[in-house]
Amino acid sequence: MVEDPKAFEALLQEDRVFPPPGDFAAKAHAKDDSLYRMAEEDPDGFWAGMAENLDWFTPWTQVLDWKPPYAKWFVDGKLNVSYNCLDRHLKTWRRNKAAIIWEGEPGDSRTITYDQLSREVNQFANVLKGQGVKKGDRVTIYLGMVPELPIAMLACARIGAPHSVVFGGFSPESLRQRIDDAEAKVVITADGGWRRGGMVPLKKNTDEAIEGSGVETVIVVRRMGDRMPVDMKAGRDLWWHDLMKGASAACEPEPMDSEDLLYLLYTSGTTGKPKGIMHTTGGYLTGVAATTKYVFDLKDEDVFWCTADIGWVTGHSYIVYGPLANGGTSLMYEGAPDFPERDRFWSIIEKYRVNTLYTAPTAIRSFMRWGGEWPARHDMSSLRLLGTVGEPINPEAWMWYYEHIGGKRTPIVDTWWQTETGHILITPLPGAVATKPGSATRPFPGIKAEVVNERGEPVGAGQGGYLVLTRPWPGMLRGIWGDPERYQGTYWNRFPGIYFTGDGAKRDKDGYIWLLGRVDDVVNVAGHRIGTMEVESALVDHRSVAEAAVIGKNHEVKGQAISAFVTVKEGVVQDDKLIAELREHVARKIGALARPDDIFFAAELPKTRSGKIMRRLLRDVAEGRALGDTTTLADPNVVAKLKSQYEEKEA
Ligand code: ATP
Numbered sequence: 001m002v003e004d005p006k007a008f009e010a011l012l013q014e015d016r017v018f019p020p021p022g023d024f025a026a027k028a029h030a031k032d033d034s035l036y037r038m039a040e041e042d043p044d045g046f047w048a049g050m051a052e053n054l055d056w057f058t059p060w061t062q063v064l065d066w067k068p069p070y071a072k073w074f075v076d077g078k079l080n081v082s083y084n085c086l087d088r089h090l091k092t093w094r095r096n097k098a099a100i101i102w103e104g105e106p107g108d109s110r111t112i113t114y115d116q117l118s119r120e121v122n123q124f125a126n127v128l129k130g131q132g133v134k135k136g137d138r139v140t141i142y143l144g145m146v147p148e149l150p151i152a153m154l155a156c157a158r159i160g161a162p163h164s165v166v167f168g169g170f171s172p173e174s175l176r177q178r179i180d181d182a183e184a185k186v187v188i189t190a191d192g193g194w195r196r197g198g199m200v201p202l203k204k205n206t207d208e209a210i211e212g213s214g215v216e217t218v219i220v221v222r223r224m225g226d227r228m229p230v231d232m233k234a235g236r237d238l239w240w241h242d243l244m245k246g247a248s249a250a251c252e253p254e255p256m257d258s259e260d261l262l263y264l265l266y267t268s269g270t271t272g273k274p275k276g277i278m279h280t281t282g283g284y285l286t287g288v289a290a291t292t293k294y295v296f297d298l299k300d301e302d303v304f305w306c307t308a309d310i311g312w313v314t315g316h317s318y319i320v321y322g323p324l325a326n327g328g329t330s331l332m333y334e335g336a337p338d339f340p341e342r343d344r345f346w347s348i349i350e351k352y353r354v355n356t357l358y359t360a361p362t363a364i365r366s367f368m369r370w371g372g373e374w375p376a377r378h379d380m381s382s383l384r385l386l387g388t389v390g391e392p393i394n395p396e397a398w399m400w401y402y403e404h405i406g407g408k409r410t411p412i413v414d415t416w417w418q419t420e421t422g423h424i425l426i427t428p429l430p431g432a433v434a435t436k437p438g439s440a441t442r443p444f445p446g447i448k449a450e451v452v453n454e455r456g457e458p459v460g461a462g463q464g465g466y467l468v469l470t471r472p473w474p475g476m477l478r479g480i481w482g483d484p485e486r487y488q489g490t491y492w493n494r495f496p497g498i499y500f501t502g503d504g505a506k507r508d509k510d511g512y513i514w515l516l517g518r519v520d521d522v523v524n525v526a527g528h529r530i531g532t533m534e535v536e537s538a539l540v541d542h543r544s545v546a547e548a549a550v551i552g553k554n555h556e557v558k559g560q561a562i563s564a565f566v567t568v569k570e571g572v573v574q575d576d577k578l579i580a581e582l583r584e585h586v587a588r589k590i591g592a593l594a595r596p597d598d599i600f601f602a603a604e605l606p607k608t609r610s611g612k613i614m615r616r617l618l619r620d621v622a623e624g625r626a627l628g629d630t631t632t633l634a635d636p637n638v639v640a641k642l643k644s645q646y647e648e649k650e651a
């Protein structure tokens, strides 16, 4: 094969392998390769089998109709998502099983059985109907992590009104953008939400956001009560509890076409302006239900905790739809991981005897920085499985998670997917696949992923390239709301008929997939294309480093130079000696090629509201440009401060 200078260099070596623990595998839904083999032989048949686990009002006539770039799954089939998440369980012993266990940040809690959840969903579905919401109308939901959030989503699904959940941490401007884009006439919000002991003024933000917009009705959940008085505009604003009082608990589920829109969700905006991702009914539910069952080995007696906010796709798929479609028990926590203390997560695990924890690398790196003494205070022996999602996980963070949270007992599933993919696509099955720290391992059964070079040819073992998906999958996005050209251009133009993920990856000699970061974040040093991820992992591997972000900075000779922004662990002295040590550490771990040209100590790194590092802003800082769009940042002050410190140092 011709050498491809455009492929990524694969640098880091990682040889640790963790086979599935025998006792775990013995009881797992997937204990061997049989699902993979089944799917390999007949992918459509495999997915049809998964879809048969749902209840359909009308059976489908065709599994897949693929006219690139548009797929239809389970053609002509009719079903209702809320029926599948609720009604069908009521006919079984699960009627009185906990569907949602909820804990508020101040320590209040609620356990909601399937029967109770179903009643509230039916009532709220009737409330929405009473407000004139019809099938196809978009409803924007801007709430904190309270039970009314999944209730509102399921009520929308029941009457066929697509929801658009906007993360409660977003500003009025961001909310307005998303309301306008979806042309929503109804907004559901709360007086406020708890966050780290403070109150987020959700209603006030909503008022500001919808000033002069097309919104006709605002339904307000009372979470704060007297603590946070709000203005209720007559003729527009209504209290949730007032409307629910008179509402009937019987609402027929709308029979939805498999391809009817279930929801819109805007991406986190790590690389640019958020896109309104469209997810439909039959394929999406099939994909989330199947992956929840097999990736998390979900059992009836499990307490499953996904710590994401429901404002992100992870919460949609793995707090609400996946667990409930399976009749599982989903734990939902309202607040911050360090409130009132840095052991809140571990105390929740102990209190509810959580079996599965699914969280993000950014959170794990914070826990590492806070130290192992916090989890050590709690009995976490109930845990039997851990998961991660959102970013590549540095092998050091993986090992810390394995030791300090999983007690070296539990498998870890590193799950790769996107808002666009709807459900997990690359992941180990924990009872069947040996894991390696930092690798998402293999495609889920029925998923076809490849790592390809610039010309679209698969790369050899040990080489890097672009991660693409060569076959449609049930939960794939059906478009970008109102922007078919962007849909075509973002995902389908690079390699026609093949989905372009925008992520770099490598394949190792065992065929395992390693994510290397986003294609936009690749550094090109003297013709070598280096994924930021590997250099970051080498830095995080050093005992002084808590977190690192690596970018390519324009360089006259080399094209780009490697620039690293590093945050250190508590109490570490930030001096030139440490910089020299870190540069050598990287060179030793992965080669001189990757030695950072400069290292800058940052107090904090700029992150999106979903916790992902925004490297494009760091490039703006390093190259002395005005900052690009910062509206999706968690805290715009972080990057502003960084910019002025950086400029001071350069001067
Ligand atoms: P935008 O597309 O608006 O820039 P975003 O890509 O951050 O934002 P998401 O859909 O929330 O929005 O994130 C998906 C991305 O997160 C993936 O493309 C990948 O870059 C990263 N990611 C998710 N899970 C993993 C994982 N397990 N390993 C590596 N990267 C991951």
Ligand code: MG
Binding pocket: 267, 418, 502
């Ligand atoms: Mg993306």
